[in-house]
């Protein structure tokens with residue numbers, strides 16, 4: 001039996017090369033594994049409901065007071081609570097087209113409206129696509145807009161706002177509208193193409209919140225640790241919505257150790273950026289259009305419906321992500337894997353992806 005949720009998490013277990021979920025392929029920090037194992041031996045005890053040691057570590061890491069940090073089962077859980085808190089009932093969530101799908105799900109669960117502002121077209125002529133226009137977003141703010149969500153960089157397009165654009169967005173937004181900047185992929189974006197984190201900017205807006213996660217560069221996706229930081233009252237209201245004892249003790253312990261292991265993090269990020277470059281360069285050399293955004297993935301323009309292409313990759317043992325839930329029907333997202341995984345993907349691609357202007361072999365017949 002196929003579980004309904006399997007479509008959301010990528011290829012079935014056992015697929016040799018899993019490039020469908022934007023995970024780190026390098027594994028957790030050894031220190032995080034040791035800390036989690038120690039905590040596991042105490043599994044008969046409840047975890048710290050307040051996640052105090054972890055929140056303290058995050059607060060120090062982000063140079064904020066402890067009361068400005070709340071944690072959840074991944075940043076997705078925190079996002080659900082944030083949208084419920086800010087928009088429940090009549091509010092509207094505003095974001096860019098093809099934004100992270102959880103904003104839409106959270107709006108639906110909260111009974112809020114959800115509105116997307118169009119982005120530029122996909123990649124063309126070896127140039128990245130999906131450019132975001134801050135003026136268009138600001139022009140779409142209406143009387144019911146309560147929350148503006150920007151995944152920066154974005155998933156699945158990899159598009160980003162520069163520090164300058166983010167500054168303009170914050171200044172142009174009415175004070176009562178909450179501005180969420182989702183920095184799930186910030187480690188992969190730092191110091192490139194004008195990107196800046198909220199912490200590096202001095203944004204002129206009273207209600208900016210930031211979400212971050214241990215699921216990407218920290219390589220702890222399976223332990224589900226994410227957080228929100230921002231104004232004290234709002235963070236505290238979001239925190240009040242979480243289930244009690246939400247983070248397990250192994251998850252808390254692993255996240256603390258991972259935050260302290262700068263070397264492991266930096267090695268993984270460096271290898272990912274090398275892999276992203278290699279993926280983009282090799283595909284472009286094959287004539288494939290793609291966006292090499294600032295995440296740990298590339299977004300490939302197929303020019304044909306994605307379904308059969310995804311199936312062809314799966315038959316070659318490679319999982320890539322179809323993007324229909326994002327309104328992108330002729331694109332796939334490919335996460336950066338280890339060096340051998342990228343090699344396997346590229347080898348499969350030379351058979352599966354067409355030279356420009358021709359349908360891919362095997363796809364025609366379907």
Ligand SMILES: Cc1ncc(COP(=O)(O)O)c(C=O)c1O
Pocket residue numbers: 021022073074075076077100151153154155182184185212213214215221224225226
């Ligand atoms: C933009 C963005 N934000 C947040 C998340 C959520 O990550 P998690 O719930 O694992 O922290 C993801 C995961 O893919 C993402 O792509």
